[in-house]
Amino acid sequence: MDPRARSSSAPAAQPLRSDAERNRARIIATARTVFGRDGLHASMASVAREAGVGIATLFRRFPTKEELVAAVFADRMDAYVDAVGVALDDPDPWHGLAGFIETVCAMQAADYGFADVLTMTFPTAKALEKRRDQAYDGVVQLIGRAKAAGRLREDFTPEDLVLVHMANAGVVNATGDAAPDAWKRVVALMLQSFEAPARGPLPDPPEPRALYKAMLRASQECSASPEPVRKD
Amino acid sequence: MDPRARSSSAPAAQPLRSDAERNRARIIATARTVFGRDGLHASMASVAREAGVGIATLFRRFPTKEELVAAVFADRMDAYVDAVGVALDDPDPWHGLAGFIETVCAMQAADYGFADVLTMTFPTAKALEKRRDQAYDGVVQLIGRAKAAGRLREDFTPEDLVLVHMANAGVVNATGDAAPDAWKRVVALMLQSFEAPARGPLPDPPEPRALYKAMLRASQECSASPEPVRKD
């Protein structure tokens, strides 16, 4: 591994100068609130301005917007993983799963940036994706137990959870501060439809690969670097 | 009514020159496919290019992007109103409502622009909003009948339908062509949660006014005209 790798939370092979480290921390903290308030489409310039640093400082530390996003949401993903853990500790598997879904959707409502991050995948952000995978493993267990307990419909799949994130992101993004609790109703409805016994069959879930492609596409058009013009 | 009103489908007080009328029709037809394919954020320039007209021609006929959007989606709104009519003609109120929701969500999946239009409101586009109101009246009836027949949960409100549109728009936008049928599963789940008897209570629905504000906000940030800079 390249010893100069600096992003994410590695303790740095080449420690930053003290002022640089301070700025780095302020940038992440500020970006967290800005992305949380304005969504992922908040501009790099607005983050720099609110953090009180120059644009160049921001880009030297995070060469692309995607890297900043990854650094900022690493800790949200930790919380996500923690939520899975809490759910797995619940002696009632259904209660655990339902609580997990409510918790995560609440996180989406509280952070417009995270709402979108959950519907995207950033292959270059290893730390972020590792956490996503950890969470996935836990979710699979959670689902298995809830089915075994007879409380979750048998045709539920992990992909359905992603669909919940996408649907909830749609509601949260559309309602914003104007109807800040609307998502709760939607989530409650979805949960009732997940509970066993199923009221009827469902169309097939999307292929995991297809869903991955969708999440990838979304992240790419998020930080679309201006590709050089090419002559035809 | 202003006899000079030109947009929407009024037969025109001041008829356009034949070539202008032809271009106008081509612009609308092209914009329909472009917005349907790329969503509402497709650029005016791309519409002009694909329609084979100059940018100026486009803007002379539709002075703002919002007016073009309104003109383009007037007929989708007709289809929306028609779908309500079909549902009301169904002798089985629940079957009618469920079919209506499926139909409209399918329209969202087939037209990324319309998916967003259904979650927004354009106060200046009278023709569009009139149709939306017509549809709303029908939907209220539809809901009433389905409840009366004992097939729809008693706490269902017309606002829930808007929430369905928002959630479905989220799924459709996030999955795109990568998982083109994922929305069907989500909609099927939602429908099962709507069916009586309710499996449990729900959080309160959003206030109609609040939801309106949310839809308004969305439409405004869609075609954000560059406001003049002001000195502090």
Next chain:
DNA sequence: CCAAAATTGGATAGGCCATTCCAGTTAGGT
């Protein structure tokens, strides 16, 4: 205290966007 290395911020490049301007072209009545 001093120099070298690290870091800084503002200007700049180059991309997209909605919208406006203007000089040239065309339809269509006479």
Next chain:
DNA sequence: ACCTAACTGGAATGGCCTATCCAATTTTGG
């Protein structure tokens, strides 16, 4: 055929975006 009002397209304006450059400043080891 011709004249004029209507219409045209492309260039220009001004905004916002990600990302880069560079001259000036700051930290820090000796």
